Amino acid sequence: MSQRKAAGDVGRATIRDVAERAGVSVASVSRVLSGNYPVSEDLRRRVMKVVRDLDYVTNAHARSLAGGGTPTVAILINNITGAAFAHVARGVEGAAALRGWLSLVGTTGDDPERELALVNMMRQQGVAAVVLLGGAYDYDEYQLRMARFARSLDAAGSHLVLVGRPPLEGDVPATTVDYDNEGGAYAMASHLLSAGHRRVLVLPGPAELTTAQGRLRGAERAFEAYGVPFDPGMVRHGPYDDEHGYSAVETALHETPDFTAVLAGTDVVAAGAMQALRAAGLRVPEDVSIVGYDDIPLASQLTPQLTTVHVPYEEMGRVALRAVADRREGGAGRRKGTDGDHLVLGTHVVVRNSVQPPVTRR
Amino acid sequence: MSQRKAAGDVGRATIRDVAERAGVSVASVSRVLSGNYPVSEDLRRRVMKVVRDLDYVTNAHARSLAGGGTPTVAILINNITGAAFAHVARGVEGAAALRGWLSLVGTTGDDPERELALVNMMRQQGVAAVVLLGGAYDYDEYQLRMARFARSLDAAGSHLVLVGRPPLEGDVPATTVDYDNEGGAYAMASHLLSAGHRRVLVLPGPAELTTAQGRLRGAERAFEAYGVPFDPGMVRHGPYDDEHGYSAVETALHETPDFTAVLAGTDVVAAGAMQALRAAGLRVPEDVSIVGYDDIPLASQLTPQLTTVHVPYEEMGRVALRAVADRREGGAGRRKGTDGDHLVLGTHVVVRNSVQPPVTRR
DNA sequence: GAAACGATGGGATACGGTTTCCGCAAGGCG
DNA sequence: CGCCTTGCGGAAACCGTATCCCATCGTTTC
Numbered sequence: 001m002s003q004r005k006a007a008g009d010v011g012r013a014t015i016r017d018v019a020e021r022a023g024v025s026v027a028s029v030s031r032v033l034s035g036n037y038p039v040s041e042d043l044r045r046r047v048m049k050v051v052r053d054l055d056y057v058t059n060a061h062a063r064s065l066a067g068g069g070t071p072t073v074a075i076l077i078n079n080i081t082g083a084a085f086a087h088v089a090r091g092v093e094g095a096a097a098l099r100g101w102l103s104l105v106g107t108t109g110d111d112p113e114r115e116l117a118l119v120n121m122m123r124q125q126g127v128a129a130v131v132l133l134g135g136a137y138d139y140d141e142y143q144l145r146m147a148r149f150a151r152s153l154d155a156a157g158s159h160l161v162l163v164g165r166p167p168l169e170g171d172v173p174a175t176t177v178d179y180d181n182e183g184g185a186y187a188m189a190s191h192l193l194s195a196g197h198r199r200v201l202v203l204p205g206p207a208e209l210t211t212a213q214g215r216l217r218g219a220e221r222a223f224e225a226y227g228v229p230f231d232p233g234m235v236r237h238g239p240y241d242d243e244h245g246y247s248a249v250e251t252a253l254h255e256t257p258d259f260t261a262v263l264a265g266t267d268v269v270a271a272g273a274m275q276a277l278r279a280a281g282l283r284v285p286e287d288v289s290i291v292g293y294d295d296i297p298l299a300s301q302l303t304p305q306l307t308t309v310h311v312p313y314e315e316m317g318r319v320a321l322r323a324v325a326d327r328r329e330g331g332a333g334r335r336k337g338t339d340g341d342h343l344v345l346g347t348h349v350v351v352r353n354s355v356q357p358p359v360t361r362r
Numbered sequence: 363m364s365q366r367k368a369a370g371d372v373g374r375a376t377i378r379d380v381a382e383r384a385g386v387s388v389a390s391v392s393r394v395l396s397g398n399y400p401v402s403e404d405l406r407r408r409v410m411k412v413v414r415d416l417d418y419v420t421n422a423h424a425r426s427l428a429g430g431g432t433p434t435v436a437i438l439i440n441n442i443t444g445a446a447f448a449h450v451a452r453g454v455e456g457a458a459a460l461r462g463w464l465s466l467v468g469t470t471g472d473d474p475e476r477e478l479a480l481v482n483m484m485r486q487q488g489v490a491a492v493v494l495l496g497g498a499y500d501y502d503e504y505q506l507r508m509a510r511f512a513r514s515l516d517a518a519g520s521h522l523v524l525v526g527r528p529p530l531e532g533d534v535p536a537t538t539v540d541y542d543n544e545g546g547a548y549a550m551a552s553h554l555l556s557a558g559h560r561r562v563l564v565l566p567g568p569a570e571l572t573t574a575q576g577r578l579r580g581a582e583r584a585f586e587a588y589g590v591p592f593d594p595g596m597v598r599h600g601p602y603d604d605e606h607g608y609s610a611v612e613t614a615l616h617e618t619p620d621f622t623a624v625l626a627g628t629d630v631v632a633a634g635a636m637q638a639l640r641a642a643g644l645r646v647p648e649d650v651s652i653v654g655y656d657d658i659p660l661a662s663q664l665t666p667q668l669t670t671v672h673v674p675y676e677e678m679g680r681v682a683l684r685a686v687a688d689r690r691e692g693g694a695g696r697r698k699g700t701d702g703d704h705l706v707l708g709t710h711v712v713v714r715n716s717v718q719p720p721v722t723r724r
Numbered sequence: 725g726a727a728a729c730g731a732t733g734g735g736a737t738a739c740g741g742t743t744t745c746c747g748c749a750a751g752g753c754g
Numbered sequence: 755c756g757c758c759t760t761g762c763g764g765a766a767a768c769c770g771t772a773t774c775c776c777a778t779c780g781t782t783t784c
Contacts, residue, residue, distance in 0.1 A: 024734085030771060061424075065427055107459075386763075423739090
């Protein structure tokens, strides 16, 4: 089993092969390729010819070992299938590509364990930054582990960026790019209340997810501001998917059928809710109004088009990448000074056709 | 600017640091960590303690340089926002994670140039395989370049997998995982024809995309089989997005308003078409029937729920990964023999509520 | 015409691990 | 009691590239 340098070796060509074949030193080849050192035209031509002949490409691992290499951002996403996250990822990727950075997407499958494992894996890859997408889990232990990762990434010269979740507590070296989650929910609920709705079915999402908590809080605050008593019995937690929207409405129609509007924690949940109402013979928005959250493309494709809260997901992705890029430029200079560690982007209600003033029913 | 080993060095810890601090040799540390060599319990304990203290992780680049390292699959996707591709990606990632492989997603932004650039970049990364998602462009030059990449990936010990597009012509070392694209379109069109529709607006997608071509061909064959003349004037090409669906229907309502059904090349296009019909005061499916293609979640969230062609996207992703994994196991043994280079998965029509027999209109 | 200098190319070394080859100590057996 | 295994730790040789330092050669200047 001779491993090395068989005559007709099938492995990839190395810089040494190129050098040998061109009759020059490896240093010269490296210089021709990286271009940061003057080389004679003759040498360049000779080397490039061999490079083409051998179809040589430099080994990225070796390059980054030797100090060079392209900065890479890792994007950790719960579910590649989620439209909102996909938009953030696109924002990050676009901004990364602009700077010649590489980006890498990992999927956690909604599993906190896997998320932590991936962060670790990224650390091994020596990425410039890890961007974590989506709501955090509100367990103490989870938060603690996250903080530990932030510190250890920082120690390794990398950096943690949290997108779409609240910042970590305490003095943790992480950047957060967030949006006005609670404010959006407040505005959305106000929209419903000002249309005259009083009995509102609230489907905020999973109870342990920080985004769901914020959206619920925003709704509560709106009720308070309007002087309308908030009935906790009208809140139904559950996953961010259309099945939950469907089943929650189905159950509610039996248990508390007097609601005139549904405040969904997500456009997808709203879509499920809409199906359930229709299956029960109710019209939207004539009989029941519905609003969503996120403003993913689906929102405008539903019938009726969904009134929802617009979240600047793609912009958040761009901002997140810019944050880590800037921090890199700043370098050792002002490491601590201008932390600017918590950026918050605005949200706003997009009014479409899924809300009408309530009518007495049944 | 002293680079190396300052006392309070902030860089990541190396295996040498661990060895020194534990009072053992680097070899011992490596053995403890990789676990493929017997070590005494005492040694293991000592090393592990230091590893924890220093929060050490092995450098993935160095490891893969030295021959070890985790196999990595690169997934190249046109648009991370496209639901169908996202499902394939999820399939690949799931199967990869199962084997302990890493996966990496790159986005081409529908730009053939960038796609080729990314393939090259992946080659540098030394990935085990490159999975290319989505329809190919039907330019000769493009196909040729793809073939070249397939060969050069193969020469570098990697492998190209084409998913959801027809195989490359000639003797090219690439695996193709495809679905019965034309057959699905045939079945879908037949469904419409057997319901009695004769004047059908066809929105296959971009003319230069192979998937769109296949879907159009399937439809034509169905018309032929039913003995119904196929009117090329009813075909409108355009991008795979809802805007195209909307504007195409809008125009068609002026130019050829006698159609009783829309055969969309994609569920998203169907969604756009549905909006346009409704904006024109037409009901779906009472006045006009609509069918889509892909069966992404959107299809069942629309009102009415969309009759469409189910494509096993996630399964395709899994199959694709299995194909490269198997090929790796097979190793040098039977490199050429069992090529099994072209796998085709079945499609089927999913009947929902967007089709009705036609009624005379206007 | 010689010395100083700029432009280039080559050799050696570092990057952070893995792995092979050795050597030493302990244990088993005759 | 001595010799031969067996087990485990240490030194060194790579993996493929970038870069530092030095040698060389052709110019330019005094």
